[in-house]
Amino acid sequence: MASQHALAGSSGGGRIVAVSPDDGSAIDLKRPLLAMLLAWLVPGAGHLYQGRRFKGVLFLVVILSVYLTGVMLGGGRVVYWSWKSGEQRWAMACQAGIGIAAVPAAVQSRLLHGGGKAALAGGFMAPPVSLNQPVDEDYARAMISRSPELTEDDFRRQPRMRLWEFQRDELSLWHRQLGRWFEIGTLYTMIAGMLNMLVIYDAGFGPLGTPSDEERRGKAGGADGEPLKG
Amino acid sequence: MAGLTGVLFPLLAASLLDQLPGLAFGLPLLIAASVVFAGTHHERPESIRTAMLQWLVWLGVILGVVLAIVLLIGIWV
Numbered sequence: 001m002a003s004q005h006a007l008a009g010s011s012g013g014g015r016i017v018a019v020s021p022d023d024g025s026a027i028d029l030k031r032p033l034l035a036m037l038l039a040w041l042v043p044g045a046g047h048l049y050q051g052r053r054f055k056g057v058l059f060l061v062v063i064l065s066v067y068l069t070g071v072m073l074g075g076g077r078v079v080y081w082s083w084k085s086g087e088q089r090w091a092m093a094c095q096a097g098i099g100i101a102a103v104p105a106a107v108q109s110r111l112l113h114g115g116g117k118a119a120l121a122g123g124f125m126a127p128p129v130s131l132n133q134p135v136d137e138d139y140a141r142a143m144i145s146r147s148p149e150l151t152e153d154d155f156r157r158q159p160r161m162r163l164w165e166f167q168r169d170e171l172s173l174w175h176r177q178l179g180r181w182f183e184i185g186t187l188y189t190m191i192a193g194m195l196n197m198l199v200i201y202d203a204g205f206g207p208l209g210t211p212s213d214e215e216r217r218g219k220a221g222g223a224d225g226e227p228l229k230g
Numbered sequence: 231m232a233g234l235t236g237v238l239f240p241l242l243a244a245s246l247l248d249q250l251p252g253l254a255f256g257l258p259l260l261i262a263a264s265v266v267f268a269g270t271h272h273e274r275p276e277s278i279r280t281a282m283l284q285w286l287v288w289l290g291v292i293l294g295v296v297l298a299i300v301l302l303i304g305i306w307v
């Protein structure tokens with residue numbers, strides 16, 4: 001592993017390359033930091049940028065499939081951002097690995113806890129509203145329309161304001177409505193995020209597999225025929 | 231020993247059957263993990279395909295053993 005990293009850091013004609021563990025050929029990592037950023041934003045995008053099309057498409061399809069399946073199984077409720085005391089969503093630490101697909105959760109959390117007290121798109125990826133949390137009147141009505149268990153009686157209206165205080169705990173409601181699907185969806189989205197962290201590493205440093213000594217000695221030629229240095 | 235196996239095996243099988251829905255939802259994750267592990271350890275498509283199968287077997291065996299241990303503990307406790 002250490003020898004591979006040493007080679008990965010070397011350059012051939014100004015290029016940053018890694019060594020393929022399969023045949024010892026050079027893998028042009030182009031700009032690794034940019035590739036890692038792209039790989040985080042969209043799974044596989046870093047590899048596509050580096051011209052590693054097979055792996056790029058493979059990671060894109062597999063990881064996004066797992067993530068979207070999780071979101072679907074969890075009724076669109078399992079990816080949300082909440083760092084309020086006592087309501088931290090630790091799963092997000094793993095889910096955030098998926099990149100841009102998890103960004104709406106951060107935006108929705110900001111909107112719901114900000115001055116507007118309302119999230120966009122009917123609350124998709126918004127954190128659950130907790131007991132006594134004030135929300136905008138329109139958002140309260142959106143909550144009522146998407147949940148058959150909620151009525152206007154579940155909110156306390158504040159006089160002369162458009163804010164309604166929620167009198168129940170929406171997270172408990174979600175757990176009751178979704179049952180085990182909430183946990184299964186959470187697991188799927190967490191695993192998708194964690195798998196993408198491996199993909200990000202691969203985009204920045206090359207494959208984790210170590211070439212054998214024989215491969216390193218015998219076939220240390222670049223993808224375009226240039227020998228590797230270092 | 232034979233008596234113990236005769237009791238344990240049906241109990242383990244019954245517990246495993248009880249876990250079938252969970253196993254069914256775990257399988258796609260196992261396959262996805264195998265694909266990503268293989269993809270991050272190899273570069274050539276042929277190597278990735280071979281490694282994917284190897285990872286699938288490895289992860290299946292490891293997680294299967296862990297599941298069996300957990301189920302056995304569940305039977306005993």
